Amino acid sequence: MSRNLSLTDTSPMLVYTDDWQTYFSGSGYNTQDGQLGQGSSVHLTSRNGAQISLDFFGNxxxxxxxxxxxxxxxDVVASTGAKNGLLFAKDGLAEKNHSVTLTARMDGAQTFGFAAAIIGCASSVVDERAFDDADPFFSYSPNWITFSAPGVPNATTTLPFHQTTVSGASVAFTFSDASTVAVHGTLNSGHGRYSVAxxxxxAKVLSGDGRWLVPDTVVFFQTGLDPTQKHSINITNLDDDKKFVLSSVVLNPVASSFEDEPASTASSSVHTPTAVGSEQFEQRRPERGVIIGASVGGVVGLALFATLGMVVTAKQLGRTLNKYFKDHPSVTIIRIDYNDVKNEVCWELPDGTASGEVGGEGIFPHIYGRCMHKSDIESVAVWDRQDGAWDAALESGAAWLVY
Incomplete structure (x- = not known):
């Protein structure tokens, strides 16, 4: 049988080169070091040639x-394209070490977003086992403390974790009956380098440093382990006055909340994940309105990449409407009409709410009213609930309006 391990874009196991920024659907862009990342995350870049690399063992x-x-x-070019959702899928690989590199390609003001990777690997072990940081499963050296912080590991649950700021402080554990291990922790400004043997x-040297407080991510993983053997892991903090945080370890983790579809190749033992986590991706078409991204394929990513598209191509309008969404959860999608005569995009507010409310407290007064001058947007791309089709008649970028 096959197991799938999911990595969100925040994992230090992913190597980013060139200029990338992390964006959270509930927090937006980072405004200060240590800001808590809320909602789904995505790494964004506008730099042509920016890359993401991952080494993994699997099929x-x-x-x-x-x-x-x-x-x-x-090291062999395997795919090129322009997509939203599942960018690349390859199964039936030899069960061994592999490396994958994704390179963003864009011209002008385009932006690329990366959200997650899923690794498939053969496994004869079916039981997932999780150990929180206080479990006797772990053996800590001196100089560790137990701590907690609101929003860690998630917005609805606060749990304690172990942390150290002393160089050389370590934690060790041993295990068997597992083909995959995933170590979870936090990232933040003031975190430093750590090694995993x-x-x-x-030892593999990684870094937990970053501007965001990422409340939970995979700080190390290994697939393809022999479940009949005993394995050991030792994690060491490498920098004085820099933190390392351990939250939990999961053996034989299952990619949460995803559905499987038969793979397109002959390898029937591997399945293609089409959704990863309730917050990361949504396979179904939303019953309520969402801010819409250009040419979302209807497979995955509506909730996440709608937000991505909003920020990428109509920043001011998008940020304001995103805030408006949070305060008005029962929105429905309407059609936007492009008016060539007036050089404006006009819309309707079906429940009669004052149109100025869409602008929100005067933050961006240029979007008040029922029309916006076309110089303030780039194009129109909307989902029409009535005829069930995308309307993306204009070719440049995307502007968003949902109510």
């Missing part, structure tokens, strides 16, 4: 994002 790899790109698998091999 399948799936990459999720939005934009124009090419993918190299084991598996079964006494050369």
């Amino acid at each position: 399948a790899i799936f990459l999720y994002g939005n934009g124009t790109y090419d993918v190299s698998l084991d 598996l079964d006494g091999d050369t």
Whole structure:
């Protein structure tokens, strides 16, 4: 059988090169170091040639994002395209070490977003086992403390975690009956480098530093382990006065809340994930309105990449309407009409609410009223609930209006 391990874009196991920014659907862009990331995250770049790399052991790899790109698998170009949702899927690989690199390709003001990777690997072990940081499963050296923070590990649950700021402080654990191990922790400004040694091999050095407080992510993983053998992991903090945080370890993790569809290749033992986590991706078409992204394929990513599209191509309008959405959860989608005569995009507010309310407290007065001058937007792309089709007649970018 096959197991799937999901990595969100925040995992330090993913290597980003060139200029990337992290965006959270509930927090927006970072405004200060240590800001709590809320909602779904995505890494954004406007730099042509920016890359994401991942080394993994397994027989399948799936990459999720939005934009124009090419993918190299084991140093061979495997795919090029422009998609929203599942960007790249390859199963039936030899069960061994692989490397995958995704390169963003864009011209002008385009932006690329990366959201998640899923690794498939063969496994004879079916039971997922989780150990929180206080479990006797862990052996801590001196200089660790137990701490907690609101929003960690998520917005609805606050749980304690172990942290250290002392160079050389370490934590170790051993396990068997597992083919995959995932170590969870937090990232934040003021976190530093840490090393992870598996079964006494050369330690892998990673970094937990970043401007966001990421409340929960996979800070290390390994697939393809022999479940009949005993394995050991030792994690060491490498920098004085820099934090390392351990929240939990999961053995044989299952990619949460995803549905499987038969893979397109002959390898029937591997399945193509089409949705990853209730917050990360939504496979179904939403019953309530969402801010709409250009050419969302209807497969995955409506909730996340609608927000992505909003920020990328109509920043001011998008941010204001995103705030408006949070205060008005029962929105429905309307059609936007493009008016060539007046050089404006006009819309209707079906329940009669004052149109100025869409602008929100005068933050962006240029979007008040029922029309916007076309110089303030780039195009129109809407989902028409009545005829069940995308209307993206204009070719440049996207503007959003949902009510």
